[in-house]
Amino acid sequence: MGNRLSKLYTKTGDSGTTGLGDGSRTEKVSPRLCAIGEIDELNCTLGLLIAANIPESMQTILIDIQHDLFDLGGELSIPGSSFVKSKAVEKIEAMIDAYNTDLPPLKEFVLPGGCAAAAAAHFSRAVCRRAERAILVLHSSEAVNAESIKFINRLSDLLFVVARTTARLDDVGEILWRRT
Numbered sequence: 557m558g559n560r561l562s563k564l565y566t567k568t569g570d571s572g573t574t575g576l577g578d579g580s581r582t583e584k585v586s587p588r589l590c591a592i593g594e595i596d597e598l599n600c601t602l603g604l605l606i607a608a609n610i611p612e613s614m615q616t617i618l619i620d621i622q623h624d625l626f627d628l629g630g631e632l633s634i635p636g637s638s639f640v641k642s643k644a645v646e647k648i649e650a651m652i653d654a655y656n657t658d659l660p661p662l663k664e665f666v667l668p669g670g671c672a673a674a675a676a677a678h679f680s681r682a683v684c685r686r687a688e689r690a691i692l693v694l695h696s697s698e699a700v701n702a703e704s705i706k707f708i709n710r711l712s713d714l715l716f717v718v719a720r721t722t723a724r725l726d727d728v729g730e731i732l733w734r735r736t
Contacts, residue, residue, distance in 0.1 A: 670731050
């Protein structure tokens with residue numbers, strides 16, 4: 557593979573458009589670009605979570621998901637493509653089941669916070685939900701791969717379970733909502 561970025565600034569986006577993976581151009585404020593941007597931000601928040609004090613096995617899983625998010629971003633940048641497959645959804649579901657096994661049932665809502673890793677996971681979960689909404693906005697006007705929609709939905713569930721798991725690994729534990 558040749559150099560992907562031989563020049564960092566091209567000036568082609570100065571008018572408010574950007575190139576897609578299929579060679580077409582679109583407005584930088586289009587639903588497609590907004591969804592791509594949300595996926596990029598989500599991937600960045602996963603990087604922060606991975607950099608937190610989490611078990612190595614969890615880091616490995618999240619790095620694998622970062623690769624899946626790059627696939628999703630690529631899929632969104634090429635209208636009509638489908639890079640995310642059911643295997644990615646099944647993998648996340650298996651991770652949720654594995655981590656959730658040791659967690660006690662919830663009787664109250666969990667506040668975002670606790671230890672730094674749990675807070676980072678909750679932040680990633682919230683960004684993931686926003687990315688899901690952006691993808692659904694795009695899907696309301698253009699077809700989006702159904703597996704990608706499932707993937708992003710399951711990922712937010714996984715991040716909630718990761719937040720609960722990391723909070724329990726820390727002495728602080730989970731912070732539950734107090735009814736007033």
